[in-house]
Amino acid sequence: MAAGGTLPRPIIVRAPSPSAGQHRFCMHTEIALPADAPAVASVLREAAQWLVDRNIPLWAVAGFTDESVLQDVEGGLYVAANAGGAVVGVVRFQREDPDFWPDAEPGSSAFLHKLAVRRAWAGQGVSAALLAFACEHARGLGLRYLRLDCVADRQRLRSLYEGFGFALHDCVWKGRREFARYQIELQRSL
Numbered sequence: 001m002a003a004g005g006t007l008p009r010p011i012i013v014r015a016p017s018p019s020a021g022q023h024r025f026c027m028h029t030e031i032a033l034p035a036d037a038p039a040v041a042s043v044l045r046e047a048a049q050w051l052v053d054r055n056i057p058l059w060a061v062a063g064f065t066d067e068s069v070l071q072d073v074e075g076g077l078y079v080a081a082n083a084g085g086a087v088v089g090v091v092r093f094q095r096e097d098p099d100f101w102p103d104a105e106p107g108s109s110a111f112l113h114k115l116a117v118r119r120a121w122a123g124q125g126v127s128a129a130l131l132a133f134a135c136e137h138a139r140g141l142g143l144r145y146l147r148l149d150c151v152a153d154r155q156r157l158r159s160l161y162e163g164f165g166f167a168l169h170d171c172v173w174k175g176r177r178e179f180a181r182y183q184i185e186l187q188r189s190l
Helices: 035-053 066-074 124-140 155-165
Strands: 011-014 026-031 080-082 086-094 109-115 145-151 167-174 175-183
Touching: 011 066, 026 124, 035 066, 035 080, 035 109, 066 080, 080 124, 086 124, 109 124, 124 145, 124 155, 145 155, 155 167, 155 175
Parallel strands: 109 145
Antiparallel strands: 011 026, 026 080, 080 086, 086 109, 145 175, 167 175
């Protein structure tokens, strides 16, 4: 919920006329509802399997059961992008992240994880819509930063975040992997 106990306003994106292979759509991005949980889990499993198929595994496909995702959705932890009545992308929105951001000042930030887009919708602005919603939601909560991390060698993902306006904060090692930590400072509404 946004400041004052109200739900954040959804963001609606209208796409221009489609190019070959692209969809014409009106995308609605908002906090996922419990009824969305099976679709959220499906998007996460699809993304996890796509990474496994390319020999760059990150998430366990089996870790995204409908039941476990429902718990997180009921806790308000997922944002969903919907187009044509279907969930086409998701991102996890958290108010704390002691694993990757133990040094963040409490109450200053929101944290994103598990950005996932259905492959049929890749490259069509779904990720940007999810990031834009997350920025607006965090700003509405009165937070100063929106932060995220990714495996440091995922250059395309890093370019997506940098192109959106996230700045590299630093790189940290977690086990045998290096992670790039990014943040965007949120401008206060006047």
